[in-house]
Amino acid sequence: MAFLSLPLEIQVMVISRVSSIGDLAALSQSCRSIRRLCDMKTRERCYQIRVDPKDCSINKTFDLVMEILKIPKLGNYVREIVQTREPSMEHHYVQTAEQRELSAGDRDLLRAAVRKAGFAGSQESAVLNMLMQNTTKPPGETREPEPFRFPNTAYGYDHGQIHGTFIAQALAAILISVSPNLESLVMTQPFSLFPGFYRGGERPQDDDVHFPLNRLLRRANASPASTAYLQNLRKVYMIVDDRKSDDRFYMAIDFLECATLFDRLPSIESISTDALCDDENGEARIVLEPRSSNISRIHINHSALPTIFLVSLIQSCKVLREFQYTIGGRCVLGGWSAPFNAKTFIKSICPHKDTLEVLDIDAEDNMHYFHPSCFEEGRVDQEIDQRALESDNDDDDEHQMLRSFSSNSGSLKEFRALRRLSVGIGFLVYFVMGVRENNEPRQPFLLPETLPESLEYLCIRGYEKGKCKLWDTHIDALVTSFVSGSSGIKEITGIEETIPNSEDVEDPDNDEDLLWIPIYSVDD
Numbered sequence: 141m142a143f144l145s146l147p148l149e150i151q152v153m154v155i156s157r158v159s160s161i162g163d164l165a166a167l168s169q170s171c172r173s174i175r176r177l178c179d180m181k182t183r184e185r186c187y188q189i190r191v192d193p194k195d196c197s198i199n200k201t202f203d204l205v206m207e208i209l210k211i212p213k214l215g216n217y218v219r220e221i222v223q224t225r226e227p228s229m230e231h232h233y234v235q236t237a238e239q240r241e242l243s244a245g246d247r248d249l250l251r252a253a254v255r256k257a258g259f260a261g262s263q264e265s266a267v268l269n270m271l272m273q274n275t276t277k278p279p280g281e282t283r284e285p286e287p288f289r290f291p292n293t294a295y296g297y298d299h300g301q302i303h304g305t306f307i308a309q310a311l312a313a314i315l316i317s318v319s320p321n322l323e324s325l326v327m328t329q330p331f332s333l334f335p336g337f338y339r340g341g342e343r344p345q346d347d348d349v350h351f352p353l354n355r356l357l358r359r360a361n362a363s364p365a366s367t368a369y370l371q372n373l374r375k376v377y378m379i380v381d382d383r384k385s386d387d388r389f390y391m392a393i394d395f396l397e398c399a400t401l402f403d404r405l406p407s408i409e410s411i412s413t414d415a416l417c418d419d420e421n422g423e424a425r426i427v428l429e430p431r432s433s434n435i436s437r438i439h440i441n442h443s444a445l446p447t448i449f450l451v452s453l454i455q456s457c458k459v460l461r462e463f464q465y466t467i468g469g470r471c472v473l474g475g476w477s478a479p480f481n482a483k484t485f486i487k488s489i490c491p492h493k494d495t496l497e498v499l500d501i502d503a504e505d506n507m508h509y510f511h512p513s514c515f516e517e518g519r520v521d522q523e524i525d526q527r528a529l530e531s532d533n534d535d536d537d538e539h540q541m542l543r544s545f546s547s548n549s550g551s552l553k554e555f556r557a558l559r560r561l562s563v564g565i566g567f568l569v570y571f572v573m574g575v576r577e578n579n580e581p582r583q584p585f586l587l588p589e590t591l592p593e594s595l596e597y598l599c600i601r602g603y604e605k606g607k608c609k610l611w612d613t614h615i616d617a618l619v620t621s622f623v624s625g626s627s628g629i630k631e632i633t634g635i636e637e638t639i640p641n642s643e644d645v646e647d648p649d650n651d652e653d654l655l656w657i658p659i660y661s662v663d664d
Contacts (some may be wrong), residue, residue, distance in 0.1 A: 141223065141562050143498070156381060158326070159219055159321075159323055161183065161184065161187045161219070161654050165525070173282070178206050179450070182214065182217065183217045185204075186204070186208075186214055186215075186217035186218050187217060187218070187219050187220065188219065188220040188221075188222065189218060189221050189222070190222040190224070191221065191222065191223045191224070191225040191275055191308050191311050191315065192223075192224055192225070192308065193224075193225045193304030193305055193307060193308040193314045194276065194304070195274070195275045195276055195277075198273075198274065198275075198276065198304070198307055198308065198311065199274055201311050202240075202271065202274070203412070203467070205250075205253075205271075205311060205314055205315060205318070206246060206249070206250070208315075208318050208319075209249045209250065209253055209318065210249065212318070212528045213283050215318040215319045215320065215321075216319075216320060216321050217321075218315065218318075218319035218321065218322055219321060219322065219323050219324060220322070220323065220324040220325070220326065221312060221315055221316060221319070221322060221324075221325055221326070221327075222326040222327070222377060223308060223309070223312040223325075223326070223327040223328065223330075223353065224308075224326075224327075224328060225304065225305045225308050225328060225352055226328035226330075226379075226393075227305050227306070227329075227330070227331060227332055230281075232350065232598055233266060233270065233306045233350070234278075234593045235265070235269040235271070236273070236278050236303075238269065238273070239272060239274040240271075240272045240273070240274050242272075249497055250268065251268060252269060253273070253314050253318060253513070254267050254268050254314065256317060257313055257314055257316075257317035257356060257369075258317075258355075258356065258359050259352065259355070261356070263352075266352075267310050267313070267314075267352050269306050270306050270309075270310035270352070271307070271310050271311065271314065273303070273307050273629050276303050276304030276307065277303065278303045280362060298504070306351070306352075309330065309351050309352045309353040309354070310352045310353075312327070312353050313352040313353045314354070314357040314368055316353075316356060316370065317356065317368075317369045317581040318369075319369065320368065320369060320372065321372055322369070322370065322372060322373055323372055323373060323374045323375065323463050324373070324374065324376070325373060325375075325376045325377070325402075325599040326354070326376075326377045326379065327376070327377075327378065327379060328379045328393075329394060329398055330351055330353040330354040330357065330398075330401070331350075331351055331354045331380065331394075331397075332351075348625065352501065353626070354401070354418070357370075357401040357402065360405065361400070361401055361402060361403065361404045361405060362404070364404055364405050364406055364514055367552060370402075370405055371405075371406060371407060372407050373402065373407060374407050374408060374409045374410070375408075375409060375410040375412070375437075376402050376408070376410070376411045376412070377411075377412045377413065377659075378393065378395060378398050378411065378412070378416075378564035379413075379658075380393055380413055380414060380416050381415060384584060387415075387425045387655075387658070388470065388645070388648035388655055389417075389470055389471050389472070389473045390415055390417035390418070390443060390444045390470045390471070390473065391415060391416070391417060391471060392417050392418060392419045393413075393416065394419075395413060395416055395440075396426050396428060396452060396453070397426065398411075399411055399428065399433065399435065399453065399456070399483055400428070402435070403428075403432065403433035403435050403456065404432075404433075404434060404436065405480070406434070408434050408435055409434075409435065409436055409437050410435065410436070410437035410438070410439065410462070411437075411438060411439075412438075412439035412440070412441075413439075413440055413441075413443070414440075414442045414443065414469075414656065414658065414659070415442050415443060415470050415656060415658070416440060416443040416444075416445060417443065417445065417472070417473070417478070417553060418444075418445055418446055418478070421578035426452070426457070426537075427452050427455075427537040427540075427541050428452050428453065428455065428456035428570060429456060429540060430455050430456060430541075430544070431455075431456070431458050432456055432458070433455070433456040433457050433458060434458060435456070435457060435595060436457060436458075436459045436460055436461040436462070436495075436611065437461055437462040437463075438453055438454070438457075438460075438462065438463050438464070439462070440464065440465050440466075441464065441465070441466045441469075442466060442467070442468055442469035442470060442656040443465070443466070443470075444467055444470070444472050444477065444478040444644060445465070446478050446517050447478070447479070447480055447481040447484050447485055448484075448538050448541075448542070450465055450485065450488075451485065451488040451541065451542075452541065454488045454489055454492075455488060455541060455544075455545070457492070459492065459495045460492035460495060460496050461491065461495055461496065461497050461498070462496075462497060462498040462499075463489065463496065463498070463499055463501075463515050464498070464499075464500040464501075465500070465501055465502070465503060466500065466502035466503065466642055467499075467502065467503045467505065467506060467642050467644060468502070468505075468642030468643050468644060468645070468654075468656070469642070469645065469654070469655060469656025470644070470645055470648075470655065471644065471645045471646065471647075471648040472644050477505075477506055477644060478506060479506050479507075479508075479527060480501075480503040480504075480506045480507050481524060481527070481528055482507055482509075482510075482524060482567055482570055482571075483521070483524045483525075483528075483575050484542065485501075485526070486497075486550065486570075486571060486574075486575050487545050487546070487548040487549075487550075487575055488545055488548075489555075490545070490548040490549065490550040490554075491545070491548070491663065493554050493555050493556060493557075493558055494556055494557055496555055496557055496558055497511045497557050497558060497559050497560070498558075498559065498560045498561075499558060499560070499562070499563070500554075500560075500561075500562040500563075500599075501562070501563050501564070501567060502562070502563075502564070502567075502601060502641060503564075503641075503642075504563075504566055504601065504602055505562030505641045505642065505643045505644075506643045507564070507566060507567065508527075509524050509527060510566025510567065510570065511566075512607055512608030512611065513609070513612050513624055515566070515569060515608060515611070516608065516609065516610055518624060519528060520570060521571075547577050548575075549574070549575055549576045549577050550574060550575065550592065551571065551572060551573065551574025551575075552568075552571040552572045552574070552590060552592060553572070553590045553591060553592050554574075554589060554592070555594075556592055556594055557594055558592050558594055558595055559594055559595065559596045559597065560595075560596065560597040561595060561597070561598050561599070562597075562598075562599035562601070563599075563600070563601065564600070564601045564602045564641050565600050565601065565602050565603040565608075565611055565615075565634075566602070566643050568587075568600060569587075569610070569611060569614060572585065572587060572590035572591070572614075573597075580650040586613070586614060587614035587615070587617055587618045588617050588620075588621035588622075588626075588627055591627070591629070593628055594628075594642050595628065595629055596628070596629060596630045596631070596633075596648050597629070597630065597631050598629055598631070598632045598633075599632075599634055599639065600615075600632070600633070600634035600635060601634055601639045601640065601641050602634075602638065602639070602640065602641040603615060603634055603635060603638060603639075604638050615635060618632070618635075619632075619635060
């Protein structure tokens with residue numbers, strides 16, 4: 141094997157660049173010497189570290205932190221950190237008596253790590269105090285039964301939950317700072333659950349540690365060039381589900397603010413979430429700075445969001461390569477729905493015609509203007525504009541953002557990098573028709589003529605033959621082109637067998653089988 145002829149230090153460097161634990165496991169089976177270098181038993185233990193605010197987890201994670209501090213190369217094995225407890229809005233950390241007993245040397249190592257992570261002065265003292273707790277129950281406290289918590293509220297915590305949240309954040313922050321190859325973060329919102337916490341009031345003072353994970357991320361994102369950690373972070377998954385909320389409903393976190401914790405990092409690519417809805421009052425929503433974010437892949441699934449929310453994320457991207465938004469899997473609290481404005485959305489992605497590679501929109505159940513009769517009578521644009529007027533609000537920042545791209549125009553064929561497209565039949569036909577300034581008249585067309593040459597995969601949702609003559613005409617032409625081989629598309633789904641559009645769950649009590657099950661559950 142040519143690999144074995146390389147100098148040992150080169151072999152070690154190559155192995156360290158393999159991020160997939162599966163690929164490493166396969167490589168380790170090739171020969172005995174590579175197996176020793178891969179050290180799979182240790183790598184598997186360090187590859188993903190879960191930080192839960194439970195006594196057993198806290199102590200296990202603390203022991204691993206100390207092990208990394210004593211053997212720094214172990215930090216190179218950490219690729220993903222999962223932190224699963226969100227803060228409460230009305231509590232700050234109160235230092236309590238230390239519960240751990242460390243040797244003088246171990247304590248010096250821990251203090252040095254806290255300082256290296258950027259915590260100084262009173263911040264250093266507070267974070268160190270959090271790390272020196274070995275139980276979520278503060279000294280002198282008696283744990284009370286945990287009260288019921290209503291959906292989308294920030295109440296109902298006992299002192300053990302609150303105390304454990306700070307400890308878990310401190311552990312996660314130090315772990316991040318000693319894991320230079322960290323690629324993935326799975327976490328809850330690291331600041332107050334109340335949306336707009338910082339924007340609604342004053343930010344905490346510099347000497348107030350508040351939530352250490354939040355502090356660490358903001359500091360790194362504000363000055364990534366001067367930060368040693370988070371240089372290789374590529375993807376972030378925001379956990380929306382809260383352990384004390386009713387997980388049958390969509391839930392709100394300040395997702396736009398969360399994006400600003402990572403969007404300037406040098407290697408960041410994607411941010412994802414599930415089961416998200418907007419703040420019910422809409423007061424906390426911000427408009428992100430245009431063309432400021434390094435995030436290029438956005439995946440928001442099983443969610444219920446207004447179009448302006450999605451547009452703000454899109455407009456913030458310097459480059460957009462993937463965008464996925466799907467509804468369904470949860471019930472909407474209060475019975476409202478999140479209408480989707482196809483025209484506004486298409487105009488917002490027009491600046492990314494040369495970079496967008498993957499687009500997946502499954503929200504056609506909330507695009508009621510795509511009824512077959514609207515297409516056959518040529519009044520789709522009028523219906524969209526009318527519904528946009530009815531749902532208009534008075535937010536000046538949002539109006540300014542909408543005006544900034546109101547003159548954008550384009551059609552599906554102009555998206556020259558698009559390889560994979562998954563949309564409803566109505567959205568597809570409207571997209572190929574294109575949006576034009578002042579609703580300029582469109583020339584007659586057939587679907588195969590209006591698809592980008594780069595397209596390799598097409599998924600059409602909600603198509604039923606015979607439901608709309610116009611749609612049938614387009615699909616028949618598409619099939620003919622595909623069968624003849626004149627199309628560059630390699631795979632089409634949703635023609636012979638209908639793929640249903642996703643829908644919000646109307647009755648979660650009787651439709652439990654339709655509820656989305658979280659990938660990362662928030663453990664008790």
